[in-house]
Amino acid sequence: MSDHAPAHPAARPLVALFTAGYVAPYLLPTVVGRLGATLPLSPTQAGLIGSALLLGSAAAGFVLASRIPRHGPRPLARLGLLLAVAGYGAAAATALLPLVVAGAVVGGFGSGAATAVAASGIAAQRDPHRTSALGLLSVSATAGALYLLLPRLGGGHGPPFAAIALVALLAWPATGRLAGAPAAGGRVGVRTPAWRLPYPRAGVVLAGALMLWSLAQNALWGVSGRIGAQQAGLSEVALGLVFAAALGAGLLGVTAASALGARLGRAVPVGAGTALIAVCVVASSGARDPGSFAAGEILWNALYPVVLSYAIGLAAALDPLGRWAVLAGSASSLGVACGPVTGSLLAERAGFPGMGLVLGALLLAVAAPLTAVALHAGGRPLVPGSVRRRGGAPAAVLAAVSGAASGPVPRVGAPELTITDVTVAPLPGRAPPRVLLRAPAARYPRLGSGTRVRSAAMVSSPSNPAARASRSKSAGSV
Numbered sequence: 001m002s003d004h005a006p007a008h009p010a011a012r013p014l015v016a017l018f019t020a021g022y023v024a025p026y027l028l029p030t031v032v033g034r035l036g037a038t039l040p041l042s043p044t045q046a047g048l049i050g051s052a053l054l055l056g057s058a059a060a061g062f063v064l065a066s067r068i069p070r071h072g073p074r075p076l077a078r079l080g081l082l083l084a085v086a087g088y089g090a091a092a093a094t095a096l097l098p099l100v101v102a103g104a105v106v107g108g109f110g111s112g113a114a115t116a117v118a119a120s121g122i123a124a125q126r127d128p129h130r131t132s133a134l135g136l137l138s139v140s141a142t143a144g145a146l147y148l149l150l151p152r153l154g155g156g157h158g159p160p161f162a163a164i165a166l167v168a169l170l171a172w173p174a175t176g177r178l179a180g181a182p183a184a185g186g187r188v189g190v191r192t193p194a195w196r197l198p199y200p201r202a203g204v205v206l207a208g209a210l211m212l213w214s215l216a217q218n219a220l221w222g223v224s225g226r227i228g229a230q231q232a233g234l235s236e237v238a239l240g241l242v243f244a245a246a247l248g249a250g251l252l253g254v255t256a257a258s259a260l261g262a263r264l265g266r267a268v269p270v271g272a273g274t275a276l277i278a279v280c281v282v283a284s285s286g287a288r289d290p291g292s293f294a295a296g297e298i299l300w301n302a303l304y305p306v307v308l309s310y311a312i313g314l315a316a317a318l319d320p321l322g323r324w325a326v327l328a329g330s331a332s333s334l335g336v337a338c339g340p341v342t343g344s345l346l347a348e349r350a351g352f353p354g355m356g357l358v359l360g361a362l363l364l365a366v367a368a369p370l371t372a373v374a375l376h377a378g379g380r381p382l383v384p385g386s387v388r389r390r391g392g393a394p395a396a397v398l399a400a401v402s403g404a405a406s407g408p409v410p411r412v413g414a415p416e417l418t419i420t421d422v423t424v425a426p427l428p429g430r431a432p433p434r435v436l437l438r439a440p441a442a443r444y445p446r447l448g449s450g451t452r453v454r455s456a457a458m459v460s461s462p463s464n465p466a467a468r469a470s471r472s473k474s475a476g477s478v
Contacts, residue, residue, distance in 0.1 A: 011122075011125055011131045011134065012174065012177070013121075013174035013175065013176075013177045013178055014117075014118045014121040014122055014125070014131060014135070015118075015131070015134050015135045015138050016138075016170075016171040016174035017077055017081075017114045017115070017117055017118035017121075017171055017174065017175075018114075018115065018118040018119075018122070018132075018135030018136075018138065018139065019135065019138040019139045019142055019167065019171065020081060020084065020111065020114045020167050020168045020170075020171035021057070021080070021111045021112065021113075021114035021115030021116075021118060022111075022115060022135070022136075022139040023111075023139055023142055023143055023146075023163075023164055023167045024053060024054075024057070024088075024107070024108065024111045024164050025054060025057075025218065025333075025336050026139055026140070026142075026143035026247070027143060027146060027147075027160050027163070027164060028050050028054075028218065028221060028222055028336075028340065029221060029222060029223075029224050029225040029243065030147070030150060030160045030225070030243075031050060031053075031157070031160045031161070032046045032047055032049070032050040032222055032225070032340055033046070033225040033226070034155065034156060034157040034159075034160060035049055035050075035100075035157050037155070038095075038155065038156050038157050039095065039097060039100070039157065040097075041097075043223075043226065043344050043348075044341065044344045044345065044348070047222055047223075047340035047341045047343070047344040048340075048341050049100070049101055049104055050104075050222060050340040050341075051337045051338060051339075051340050051341045052101060052104055052105050052108070052337075053104040053105060053107065053108035053337075054108055054218075054333055054334075054336045054337030054339075054340075055105070055108065055334070055337040056104075056105040056106065056107070056108030056109040056111075056112060057108040057109065057111045057112030057115065057333045057336075057337070058112060058330050058331070058333035058334040058336075058337055059109060059112065059330075060080065060108075060109045060110070060111075060112025060113040060115075060116055060330075061112050061115065061116045061119075061326050061327070061329055061330025061333060062327070062330045064076060064112075064113055064116045064117075064326065065116065065323055065326040065327050065330065068116065068117060068120045068322070068326070072178075073117045073120065073121060073178045074175050074176075074178040076113055076116070076117050077113070077114060077117040077175045077178055078172070078175050079110075079113060080109075080110045080111070080112070080113025080114040080116075080117065081110060081114055081168045081169070081171055081172050081175065082110065083106055083107065083109055083110030083113065084107050084110030084111050084114065084164070084165065084168035085110070085165045085168050085169050086103075086106065086107075086110075087102075087103045087104065087105070087106030087107025087108070087109070087110055087165075088103060088104075088107035088161045088162070088164045088165035088168070089103070089161070089162065089165045090102070090103035090106070091103030091104050091107065091157070091161045092157070092158040092159070092160075092161035092162040092165065093158070100157070103161070104161075107161070107164065107165070110168065111164075111168070112330070112333060114168070114171070115329060115333070116326045116329065116330070117178075118135065119312070119315075119316075119322060119325040119326050119329045120321075120322035120323075120325060120326055121178075121322065122135070122312065122316055122322070122325065123315070123316035123319065123320060123321065123322030123324075123325040124320060124321070124322055125316075128312070128313045128316035128317065128325075129257075129258075129261065129309060129310065129312075129313030129316075130258055130261070132308075132309045132312040132313055132316070133254050133255075133257055133258035133309045134258070136250070136254045136305040136308065136309050137251055137254045137255065137258075140247045140248075140250040140251045140254065140305060141247075141251055142167060143247050144243075144244045144247035144248050144250075144251070145244075146160075146163050147240045147243045147244040147247065148240060148241070148244045149163075150163065150240065151236055151237050151240045197318075197319060197323055197324060198318060198319055198324075199318045199319070199324070202318060202373045202376055203315075203318050203319075203324045203327070203328070205369050205372070205373050206311075206314065206315060206318070206324070206328055206369075206370070206373045207324075207327055207328045207331035208331065208369075209366045209369045209370045209373070210311060210315075210328050210331055210332040210335065210370075211331040211332060211334050211335035212335060212362060212365075212366045213274065213311075213332070213335065213363065213366050213370065214332040214333070214334075214335030214336045214339065215335035215336070215338050215339050215342060215362075216281065216335075216339075216359040216360075216362045216363045216366075217277070217281075217304060217336075217339065217363075218335070218336045218339025218340065218343070219338075219339040219340070219342040219343035219346065219355070219359055220281050220284065220285060220300075220339075220343060220355070220356070220359055221339065221343075222339050222340030222341075222343045222344070223340070223343040223344060223347050223352070223355075224243075224284070224297065225239055226347070226352075227284070227285060227287070227293065227352050228242060228290075228293050228297075231287065231288055231293075231352055232287055232288060232289060232290050232292070232293035233289075233290065234290055234293070238290070242290075242293070242294045242297055242298075243297070245294070245298055246294075246297045246298045246300070246301035246302075247301060249298045249299070249301055249302035250301045250302055250304065250305045252302060253301075253302040253303060253304075253305055253306045254305045254306060254309060256306070257269070257305075257306040257309050257310070258309075265374070266310050266313065266314050266374040267371050267374035267375045269306060269307060269310045270307055270310050270311060270314065270367075270370045270371060270374050271367050271368075271370060271371030271374070273303050273306055273307035273310075274307055274363055274364075274366065274367040274370060275363075275364060275367050276303055277300060277303050277304060277307065277363055278359075278360040278361075278363035278364050278367075279360070280296055280299050280300035280303065281296075281300060281356050281359050281360045281363065282356045282357060282359075282360040283295075283296040283299075283356075284296030284297050284300055284356065285352045285353055285355055285356025285357075285359070286352065286353040286356055310374075311328075311370070312325065312328075312329070314373065314374055315328035315329070343355060343359075346358055346359070
């Protein structure tokens with residue numbers, strides 16, 4: 001697929017779900033700020049409500065990671081959107097603190113369910129990085145428009161919650177293009193994939209690093225409104241303009257990342273991008289005038305979705321079934337959930353500049369393991385003559401067999417094909433198929449630059465002429 005090719009139609013409902021799931025964390029500064037201003041809550045208590053919302057989102061990912069292949073994406077996506085509309089709508093319609101908290105948690109669980117389904121589907125796409133970049137483009141544009149619109153809708157905590165519920169409602173029609181629940185018992189002859197995850201150590205390291213990475217980002221994001229108002233002297237309208245401009249810069253950053261694609265791999269964007277974000281966090285938290293604050297926020301938000309898109313693509317590359325993408329996304333949501341209260345506590349104990357120094361040091365610390373995972377498991381191209389195994393998964397073998405039917409050859413750099421185990425039952429009245437378990441290496445020609453395929457498995461079938469020809473030629477050696 002070309003880097004500039006239009007989005008595949010199958011990716012559009014995933015982008016819509018991604019937007020519905022991620023818009024709540026993007027609007028977190030406004031949600032937390034308005035909760036503290038309109039309800040009898042301290043800044044720390046308002047941050048705790050934001051954390052409760054995001055904990056519900058993280059819990060949804062951990063609960064649904066193994067259930068999406070079993071129940072199908074469409075029912076779970078619709079359940080998530082329904083919970084998001086009901087929860088956020090209830091929180092917007094009442095000023096009773098227990099109902100606001102309950103609505104935020106229920107809505108957060110719904111957002112997490114939508115995000116989990118989107119992450120699982122993105123991992124199965126032909127180009128996960130491009131699809132995740134499109135999702136980040138969509139959510140950045142949506143959140144930027146809402147930051148411009150919400151100050152004109154009056155004060156109170158109702159408009160932000162209502163806006164998130166409306167985005168979830170607008171994503172509902174897209175679920176009709178997702179796959180429904182699988183038939184009872186599944187397809188005949190196809191075994192359900194085991195839960196064993198490939199790249200277990202790399203996946204755990206990636207999930208833990210993303211949790212700390214997201215915690216540092218959202219610790220600052222959760223108190224950015226307070227920094228701008230109290231330390232930089234900006235009004236709410238001016239803050240909305242700064243945040244909208246920052247999210248607009250995020251649009252440009254994700255567009256550049258989508259155009260760049262995999263030309264630099266994943267290690268450089270993830271590692272160097274995280275280090276630059278650490279510098280921006282320190283600069284933004286220490287800003288004492290509107291210009292410095294706006295510059296730090298805009299540059300930071302331009303880099304944040306770029307690194308996030310590559311991190312999502314890295315998690316998707318670890319497992320084509322999307323399980324690591326869901327688990328790593330849930331770990332990231334857990335860090336996002338702990339971000340607001342962490343930022344509030346650090347700001348109260350060390351002040352805004354001290355908070356920025358702590359968060360910048362944390363980001364520099366997690367840049368190393370993120371880079372290591374990208375280098376170790378970022379994926380090598382599948383080229384002619386290569387045999388590769390990932391964590392014990394079936395190898396993808398590209399062999400030019402004499403007499404075999406010709407077919408399309410994957411281009412250099414194409415992702416490895418997913419291998420599905422199929423149980424073959426003999427037809428009534430016919431002998432079971434004969435299997436050639438090992439073939440002499442001399443029968444296979446050289447591939448690429450001197451690489452020789454040593455063994456291959458062939459299944460002969462009466463309906464396969466190439467297999468019959470190969471069977472007849474090798475009948476004396478079996």
